[in-house]
Amino acid sequence: MLRRTDRTATASAASAASAGTAPEAARPVPQPQPQPQHGDGGDGGGSPQLSMPTPLGLTARNVTQVFGARGKEPVVALEDFSLDVAPGEFVAVVGPSGCGKTTLLRTFAGLAEPTTGEVSVGGEPLRKPRRDVSMMFQAPTLLPWKTVLGNCLLPREIDHRVDDRDRARAHELLAWAGLDGFADRRPHELSGGMQQRVAICRALMADPAVLLLDEPFGALDAMTREQMNVDMRRIWSASGVTTLLITHDIPEAVFLAQRVVVLSSRPGRTLDVIDVPLPRERDIAVIQTPEFAAACGRIRSYFIREGSHAAL
């Protein structure tokens, strides 16, 4: 149902999405002109500087995560969870607070070993964190003593000695995120939305084959959040990186993802998997379509049945 389009069409969609970001100028923090590269690069090139290594698929097979402090009742965070994410796919997992969503993401990041079951990235069983799997947190999680550029370069700095090519790449990504004038600023000088953009750039700096997003826009105000959703969609379109998003915001999940996995509250079990009936190229106007509303309604119905209003 989701028609795969060729690269040129994707690129023009990205441009359309960025055109939809015009209200940027109205934000309280002055920003440089958004993404002038789109004009320079020409439609043939699209966003060549965002091209990432070949995306990898993600697989979880019957994963159960049990946490137990000694002397306490063990907590089952995740029960018999299975999921296949195709290379280059965007999948969102929604569920009420405390349904084990974050545990799931940490498992895919190699930060938490499953109690039972197996997780693999690109067909290889995951034993420890991988450098080609990038994670983004709810908070920007920047290092306050480093500049914006320094924060961006952190994955490369940990991998090897930073060279001019890395710096050029970081500047490219920052420019792409509309932050080219801010490379030498410190994080505390930036608004929350801009900080989260820096975090995106840092995540992309690792040349990820997989991007894991843990409610990355949950701490932002509604307007910035909507803007970030448009940007995230643009990044995914242009980079083609396999992306797994964890959120409790249903419209966000439907707008961003091709597939939405609905989790029950603790222990987290898969209630449903929904193929989002929206075209691959989306701009923000898509949220007013009946298909969008129907998809949101279908997901919401599970939480009303579950009686978890936190998820609304």
Next chain:
Amino acid sequence: MRLSEQGDRDVGAEAGPVTAAVPDTGQRPDTTAETATATATATTGATAKGATAAAKSPAGTRRSGTGRRALRTVGLPALLLVVVATLWEFLPGLLGVKDFVLPPLSKVLAQFGSGSLLDQLWSNGLVTLKETLLGLLAGSAAGIVAGVLLGESSVVRATFYPYLVAFQSLPKIALAPLFVIWFGFGTTPKVLVAATLTFFPLLVNTMSGVMSVDRDRAQLFRSLSASRRQTWTKLLLPSALPSVLAGFEVATVLALLGAILGEFVSSQDGLGVLLQQQQTNYDTAGVFATLIVLAAMGVVLNQIVVQLRKWLVFW
């Protein structure tokens, strides 16, 4: 709110150059006197500025709020200084208090006019300063290293921490006689007393700073496959820096205390010895003069650390 913040910044700007000038003059004989003068000048300057701004305030300009703020933060303490100085000068005479109990301020200040006392203050002050700085350095370095070790390994923490707490409960000055037996009458025992006093604040602050590292940042480093060493140099130590420097601020004052205590127990020179000589001679004015020098030393050392902290921890 905005106005008050600006007021703070103004005062800070006024105080800035004073402390910035201190490291430059550190090598010269008249450090304390010069600094005192500089402080006085800065204070007067700020007060005058505040007064001018306050005088303008009926005009209702925006600056007037800032000026009133400056008047409060600099003017009120200056006023208190004048009141206390006046009372000190005249009250002992009015109440018939003897000079050897509480000499009037003018007699205390006159001490600084005597060349021999100035020489003594200078040479002994240098000794005390050296002991203080060496003790601060040694104690802080040991404290930071111990804090890192205890923060890194729960095994090390579990093994050593109870004994370190027990050691901390011991009044360190009680160790001074032992240090004298071991190391004689030179600089070493005083440095050791100062070091034992500074060790603990640095240990505790380093350890807690390292252990309270932001959880997400720690996960970020794990997800980036950072090595243990990279995690320490790029995350844990910078994260602990504010806490370490807060400990250092406390330790500075304690180091000076330790040096003086060490000198009281047994020594040939240092301001602590000078104080004891003056006490023996009932030279109360001299004691006060020495105390003023000690207070100035403490303030200057503390300000250096405060400014260092502002400079290093800018976030």
